Amino acid sequence: MNPRSIVTQLAINQWELVSRRATQLLNQLSNEALDRPVAPGKNTGKYIVGHLIAIHDAMPSILGLGESKYPELVDCYVKQADGLVNSPKTVPELRQLWDETHMRIGKLINSLPEDDWLLRHTTMTDDEFNTNPLRNRLSILLTRTNHFSYHIGQLRLLLS
Amino acid sequence: MNPRSIVTQLAINQWELVSRRATQLLNQLSNEALDRPVAPGKNTGKYIVGHLIAIHDAMPSILGLGESKYPELVDCYVKQADGLVNSPKTVPELRQLWDETHMRIGKLINSLPEDDWLLRHTTMTDDEFNTNPLRNRLSILLTRTNHFSYHIGQLRLLLS
Numbered sequence: 001m002n003p004r005s006i007v008t009q010l011a012i013n014q015w016e017l018v019s020r021r022a023t024q025l026l027n028q029l030s031n032e033a034l035d036r037p038v039a040p041g042k043n044t045g046k047y048i049v050g051h052l053i054a055i056h057d058a059m060p061s062i063l064g065l066g067e068s069k070y071p072e073l074v075d076c077y078v079k080q081a082d083g084l085v086n087s088p089k090t091v092p093e094l095r096q097l098w099d100e101t102h103m104r105i106g107k108l109i110n111s112l113p114e115d116d117w118l119l120r121h122t123t124m125t126d127d128e129f130n131t132n133p134l135r136n137r138l139s140i141l142l143t144r145t146n147h148f149s150y151h152i153g154q155l156r157l158l159l160s
Numbered sequence: 161m162n163p164r165s166i167v168t169q170l171a172i173n174q175w176e177l178v179s180r181r182a183t184q185l186l187n188q189l190s191n192e193a194l195d196r197p198v199a200p201g202k203n204t205g206k207y208i209v210g211h212l213i214a215i216h217d218a219m220p221s222i223l224g225l226g227e228s229k230y231p232e233l234v235d236c237y238v239k240q241a242d243g244l245v246n247s248p249k250t251v252p253e254l255r256q257l258w259d260e261t262h263m264r265i266g267k268l269i270n271s272l273p274e275d276d277w278l279l280r281h282t283t284m285t286d287d288e289f290n291t292n293p294l295r296n297r298l299s300i301l302l303t304r305t306n307h308f309s310y311h312i313g314q315l316r317l318l319l320s
Contacts, residue, residue, distance in 0.1 A: 006278060006293055007167040013294065014302045039199035039317040118166060133166055134173065142174045142302075149306040150313035157199040157314065 005114050011138055012109050015145045019102050022052075022152045026098060029158055031091045038154045043082045045158045048151050049094050050077035050087060057101050059144060060108060063137050064122040069104075070097055109141060117141075165274050171298055172269050175305045179262050182212075182312045186258060189318055191251045198314045203242045205318045206251055208311050210237035213257050216265055219304060223297050224282040225268060230257055269301060277301075 026049065034045035043051075054073035060066030068074075076085040089097065117138040120129035129135060186209065194205035203211075214233035220226030228234075236245040249257065277298040280289035289295060 006296070007171070007298060010294055010296075010299050010302055011167070011171070013299075014306060018306060042317050134170055136166070136170075138167060139170050139173075142170055146174060146178060146306060146309040149309040150316075153310035153313035154317065156310075157202050157317075 008114060008117050008138065011141055011145070015109060015141055015148075016106060018145055018148045018152065019106065022148060022155075023098070023102060025152060025155060025159070026095065029155070033158045033160075034091050036158060037082075038157045043154070045155055046087065046091055046094065047077060047082040048155050049091075049098060050089065052148065052151055053094060053097050053101050054078050055144065055147065056105055057097075059105055059140065062121050062123060062140055063108075063112075064119075065108060065112070069101070073097075112137075168274055168277050168298065171301055171305070175269060175301055175308075176266060178305055178308045178312065179266065182308060182315075183258070183262060185312060185315060185319070186255065189315070193318045193320075194251050196318060198317045203314070205315055206247065206254065207237060207242040208315050209251075209254050209258060210247060210249065212308060212311055213254060213261050214238050215304065215307065217257075217261050219265055219300065220268060222281050222283060222300055223268075223272075224279075225272070229261070229264075233257075272297075 029045060034049060037044050038048065050073055053070065054077045057068050057070045057073065061068050072088050076087050118133070118136045120126070120135065121137050121140050124135050189205060194209060197204050198208065210233055213230065214237045217228050217230045217233065221228050232248050236247050247254075278293070278296050280286070280295065281297050281300050284295050
């Protein structure tokens with residue numbers, strides 16, 4: 001294994017670790033628990049779950065490797081704050097979308113050839129990317145992994 | 161910039177991004193806010209701040225690049241749950257330790273030569289590392305960055 005592939009593999013492993021722990025946590029939380037805010041006046045568990053699905057579902061599109069499957073989640077769970085828009089999905093439906101999305105993203109990031117991680121992502125122009133080669137696909141993966149951890153820290157508060 | 165250094169630089173940038181945002185958040189939170197639990201019955205802001213300082217203060221030692229400066233924090237903020245041990249530090253003292261620790265870790269990770277990131281960390285034996293070269297210093301950095309994000313998601317709930 002050359003040094004470059006070790007580092008990229010570490011980033012992929014980190015995503016998978018966070019994703020696996022998050023799924024375990026979600027499976028421990030009842031539908032009723034997910035209806036509660038993580039702290040008084042803050043987002044509900046359901047909103048955070050929908051938010052994470054919507055953000056992760058958009059990863060193939062941002063990486064230039066596919067389309068979003070659930071664009072209808074974006075308005076309710078990304079653009080709008082919790083409670084402002086009726087959810088297009090129930091909690092049991094969100095659980096199915098969660099499993100499908102994380103299975104799909106896991107396969108996608110594991111199948112991407114090493115060098116392709118260093119290509120630009122689709123929100124960058126070629127010119128911007130030539131100026132800053134750090135804005136590549138792998139930066140998206142690292143950023144999304146940290147965003148995932150951030151919200152899982154909150155969701156964890158719903159465990160009694 | 162060769163591909164390997166791009167990937168390592170991304171991991172360092174990610175730590176710095178999380179660290180900078182965390183410090184901004186801490187500066188927005190009053191001492192009184194930090195005395196409150198992030199959700200009913202959960203850890204206080206003060207405990208999370210002490211926990212992050214203790215874990216990050218131990219990073220040089222785990223990386224094999226120095227010693228902990230505040231080992232007295234470990235019992236109160238890592239080994240024991242919140243409220244079981246009297247804190248050896250006040251919130252204003254913790255703020256100073258936070259700034260010193262994150263300044264020190266930032267300098268340390270920026271000064272480490274590229275290839276040194278791929279060496280084993282001190283909790284691994286040589287034999288274990290030969291079997292699994294993924295257990296290197298960079299894996300510690302990625303893991304700690306995600307742990308940082310996890311708790312910052314919780315601390316963020318104290319903002320009104």
